[in-house]
Amino acid sequence: MALPSHLDQENPTTNDDEESVEALLEKMSIINAGKIQDQVLEEILAKNSKTEYLARFFSDADDDVKQVLKKKVPLVDYTDLLPYIQRIADGGSHHILSADPILELISSSGTTGGKHKLFPGTAKQLSLQASVVKFAINILNKHFVDGDQHLKGKRMFLYTMAPEFTTPGHLVARSGIASIIKKSLAGSPSSNPPDAIIPPEVTLCEDVKQSMYSQLLCGLLQRESVMTFGTVFAAGFVQVMKFLEQHWEELCCNIRQGRISDWIDDPKCRGALSYILTTPMPALADEISKEFEKNSWEGIVKKLWPGAKFIEAVVTGSMAQYIPKLEFYGGGLPIVSLMYAACEGNFGINLKPLCDPDDVSYCLVPWMAYYEFLPVDPISEDDAADINNGRVVDLADVKIGQHYELVVTTFSGLNRYKMGDILMVTAFHKNAPQFRFVRRKNVVLSLLSDKTTEEDLIKATSKAINSILEPHGFFLTDYTSYADSGSFHYVLFWELQNHGELGVQDNGFVEMMKGCCNVVDQSLDDKYRYYRIHNTIGPLEIKVVKQGTFDALMDFTLSRRKSTSPSQYKPVKCITSEDAIQMMNSMVMATFFSD
Known part of the structure; x- marks a missing residue:
């Protein structure tokens, strides 16, 4: 069965006006999501059931393909x-996982266990x-x-590209971001997309430092045109x-002299x-320099790009810790976390993009x-055999407050693939469930039967930031951790940025950091605190780097x-x-x- 006629397969959103968007929301996300899901599955299986992977589970006599999938496909x-994907990478038949030709392999950021994953791209x-x-x-x-007209302006979205590589089977492997950008620019490598501040040649530069410097230079030269700034x-x-703090003087010098470093x-x-930089612009350089030379960088984005309406970046899961920094630099600009996306697909949209970042x-x-959803215990992260009898549920059957691991079956040949992402159902908008990204599965610190999740660590660290660090003028630039099995305690590495008057050598700094250790230690879960009280796990350690x-x-x-690439890199909160x-x-x- 083909998808409904209003869902054009190549471009489901053919009309850009506001009314059509609302209509599509009603048809796809609210009323007919369950029906569309069944049709999507039927189309996927009609296309891929004869592939090597699926053919062993299906026969020509099968009438209810959905039930066959759920009963037979693991x-x-x-x-x-991995063995199937490796064969594809090595030049094996493209009909191993997908009936469609594999055009390329999409490379993950490698944050799960520090290793790359490659996914077929059709x-x-x-x-x-x-x-x-x-x-x-x-x-x-x-x-x-603004009235009847959309606000005018351009997107300043900063990417950095990592070099792509070719597999033994002559398939190109690259990040999903690189794939999207290169395809959008195909056929017009020298033309700038109409809503982009940064020329494609600059975006596609694989030298990270040159690319970042050049993108910022483009943004500063066209500062009055920027409507959104994001990563x-x-x-x-x-x-x-x-990077801007380290290079602003050189950037201003380039603008003032009208020449590139x-x-x-x-x-x-x-x-x-x-x-873009065709002539000396001393007046513009002076304007920008004045903002950089002020004592505080609070609100610097709004000051440098006065027409900016919001900051765009993913702030869910482990990225939530950076919200205070974005708020500091943004000076009141809304923070938009627009999509839930991964190498496996762009799966979710935030229907209320101007909501509070925490919501x-x-x-x-x-x-x-x-989509299918595997109930998991929010504490142990184990498959929850006692929740809904441990059965995998469909999109229409999820429950508010329940944690699930997302399972996907895709057109490109991922069949009942467990994403490793833990989502929680927060609410229903009419008939459409809304999901909050909670964490990656099994990203934890553990020494005994304690299981400190990434979310636990973020909450405990945020409590120390809000109650101790920020009142003293310090920001936590970043952190990571590991469980020291030799001395049996948790170790956190913290990099701090000082915006106050307290020096690192002051006694007050020592007391502040001891307080942070105590707050984090006391804010972790009950099992961890039980072991701490009985001295089975030693005192928590923070190392300032x-x-x-x-x-x-x-x-x-x-x-x-x-x-x-650095723009694809997600800082790991637990290193091994x-x-x-x-x-x-x-x-x-x-x-x-x-203590």
């Missing part, structure tokens, strides 16, 4: 699929992902209207701000910049994939991964690599323990 994780899958992006932007646009992840936004030697990047929920797009340590950790991590721990320990300035 739930799998990436380890189960024309159908990539087209659907692009349609979700367009739909999400339509939803966002309707929240920014993929909130952590990336903070990195951009740190000599070290920008990528030909395409330099050529694109030469069309972000997503509505799953019913045409992107077929030098400025730039987490940049070094990023460089260290990226050097061990192929095809991952002995080499990474050794590197972090070499950067420690001071150490503190809880």
Whole structure:
């Protein structure tokens, strides 16, 4: 069965006006989501049931393909699929997982266990992902209207590209972001998309430092045209701000003199910049310098780009810790977390993009994939055999407040694939469930039967930030942790930024850090505190590291991964690599323990 006629397969959102967006919301996300899900599954199985992977489960006599899927096709994780994907990468038949040709392999950021995952990319899958992006932007646009006209302006969205690589089977492997950008620019490499501040040649520059510098230079030169400023992840936004702090004087010098720094030697990047920076602009350089030279960088985004209406970045899950930094730099600008996306697909849209960052929920797009939900215990993260009898439930059957691991079946050949993402149902908008991204599954600190989740660590750290660090003028730039099984205690590495008068050598700093240790220690879960009270687990340790340590950790991590760029990098909150721990320990300035 084909999808309904109002869901054009190549572009479900053919009409961009506000009325059509509302109509599509009613038809797809609210009223007919369940029906569309059944049709999507039927189309996927009609296309892929003869592939090597699925053919063993289906026969020509099967009438109810949905029941066959649920009864015979197992739930799998990436380890189960890896042999099939490896064969595809090595040049095996494209009909192993998908009936459609595999055009490329999409590379994950490598934050799960520090290893890359590769996923098949087909024309159908990539087209659907692009349609979700367009739909999400339509939803966002309707929240920014001035009378009858949408607010005018351009997007300043900063990316950095990692080098792609070719597999033994001659398939290109690259990040999902690189895939989307390169396809959107295909056929017009020298033309700037109408809503983009940054030329494509600059965006596609694979030299990270040259790219970041050039993108910021483009943004400053066209500061009056910027309507939105964003990065993929909130952590990336903070990195951009740190880069700007280090290079603003040189950027202003380029603007003042009307020439590009000599070290920008990528030909395409330099050529694109030469069309924007054509003459000395001393007045503009003076305006920008005045903002940089002020004592505080609070609200710097709003000051540098006065027409900016919001900051765009993912702030859910582990990115929630960066919300205070984005609020500090944004000076009151709304923070928009627009989509729930992964290498496997663009799955969810925030229907209320101007909501408080702490309240972000997503509505799953019913045409992107077929969704199932595996109930999990919110404490142990184990499959919850006692919840709904442990059965996998469909989109229409989820319950408010319940935690689920998302399971997807996609057009590109992922069948009942467990994403490893834990979602919680927050509410229903009419018939459409809304989901909050909680965490990645099994990203925890553990020494005994204690299981400290990433969410636990974020909450405990945020409590110390709000109650102790910020009142003293300090920001937590970033942090990570590990469970020291030798001395049986948790270790946190903190990089701090001082915006107050308290020096690191002052006694007050020592007392402040001891207080932070105590707050974090006391804010973790009951099982952890039980072990602490009985001295089975030792005092929590915070190691304050030098400025730039987490940049070094990023460089260290990226050097061990192929095809991952800094904009795709998600800081890991728990590190297990002995080499990474050794590197972090070499950067420690001071150490503190809880009482």
